[in-house]
Amino acid sequence: MPDLIDLLWSDESDAGAARRGPRRRTTPREVVSTAIALADESGLSALTVRALAQRLGLTPMAVYTYVNSREDLLVLMADLAHTRMPAPDCSGDxxxxxxxxxxxxxxxxxxxxxxxxxxxxxxxxxxxxxxxxxxxxxxxxxxxxxxxxxxxxxxxxxxxxxxxxxxxxxxxxxxxxxxxDWERVAMPLAGHLGERHPLAQRVGAAVGAELDGAxxxxxxxxxxxxxxxxxxxxxxxxxxxxxx
Known part of the structure; x- marks a missing residue:
């Protein structure tokens, strides 16, 4: 299996040109992009190899020919997300x-x-x-x-x-x-607080009124x-x- 660093830094066009044998059904970049889409939709808990394989039309074992493990996949996903992130503004004096x-x-x-x-x-x-x-x-x-x-x-x-x-x-x-719902809880809460926590009551009431929440x-x-x-x-x- 390729090392994670090789997966991170691989150039798919070069890798595809050098590979012998039948054409693969997808690419490592497509596998990682699809995994990102799944995580965006439902979170990492829903990102299983089985779910990813189903989305790609592959068998779970076939997924491992593109990424070595789920742990490696997460690194590849985060790195690709960083690649796609807009650059910060460095202009100006x-x-x-x-x-x-x-x-x-x-x-x-x-x-x-x-x-x-x-x-x-x-x-x-x-x-x-x-x-x-x-x-x-x-x-x-x-x-x-x-x-x-x-x-x-x-x-x-x-x-x-x-x-x-x-x-x-x-x-x-x-x-x-x-x-x-601050308006619904403010009065009952104030009744329970009474004189016990005057600072928390005063500041909390001001914040709740300003932000309409805690x-x-x-x-x-x-x-x-x-x-x-x-x-x-x-x-x-x-x-x-x-x-x-």
């Missing part, structure tokens, strides 16, 4: 760094919200993929022209991506929990992202970007 980093964060959160199954792929081998490496390269360029050495540039990118991942996960959790993932994202930018500002704008 260094003074526009906040807009560039905000765009970077938004794009990553959007990807994870559109394809929440990516949040479940934790395989460290993903960093070996061409799509993931290209994504890393493009996103490092967001910090071009700023006073950051290479280590701080990488750290700043990781900081932003970790926040985007957390924001997407929190949004997913909020969607799974469903909306809370939590708004998008509002939390906007607030948190501005704090991320504020946190990066000293090392970017005051020149403290060395790796001391």
């Amino acid at each position: 260094p003074s526009t760094w906040r807009e560039r980093v905000r765009d970077l964060a938004d794009r990553n959160r959007d990807l994870l919200c559109a394809r929440p199954w990516l949040l479940e792929v934790h395989d460290p081998r993903l960093v070996l993929g061409p799509g993931t490496i290209a994504k890393y390269d493009r996103e490092l360029a967001v910090f071009d022209g700023l006073r950051l050495d290479d280590l701080r540039r990488d750290a700043a990118l990781s900081f932003v991506l970790d926040f985007a991942r957390a924001g997407a996960l929190r949004r997913r959790e909020a969607q799974s929990a469903g909306a809370l 939590y708004d993932a998008d509002a939390a994202w906007r607030f948190g992202l501005e704090r991320v930018l504020d946190g990066l500002a000293p090392i970017i704008e005051q020149g403290d970007g060395s790796s001391r």
Whole structure:
């Protein structure tokens, strides 16, 4: 069986030209694309080799001639998703760094919200993929022209991506929990709280009235992202970007 790195970096046109024997019914890229479509539709729990084989018109054993295992398949899927991700905006002079980093964060959160199954792929081998490496390269360029050495540039990118991942996960959790009818629960809850938790009652009531619920993932994202930018500002704008 081909090594995962060979699968990640294979050029299908070259591979097809070099292969001897009867023409294969599909291609590795088509297998991975179909797996992505299944995961987009129903999540990773529905992505079984049997379901993938049925969608492709193959036998389950035939699927393994294209990908070695489900674990390898998940890496291939995530890497292809990264390949298809729109590039961040790297234009503008260094003074526009906040807009560039905000765009970077938004794009990553959007990807994870559109394809929440990516949040479940934790395989460290993903960093070996061409799509993931290209994504890393493009996103490092967001910090071009700023006073950051290479280590701080990488750290700043990781900081932003970790926040985007957390924001997407929190949004997913909020969607799974469903909306809370704040008007229906506010009065009964206030009656139970009484004088026991006055600060929670006061702040919770203000938040509930403003957001029409106990939590708004998008509002939390906007607030948190501005704090991320504020946190990066000293090392970017005051020149403290060395790796001391």
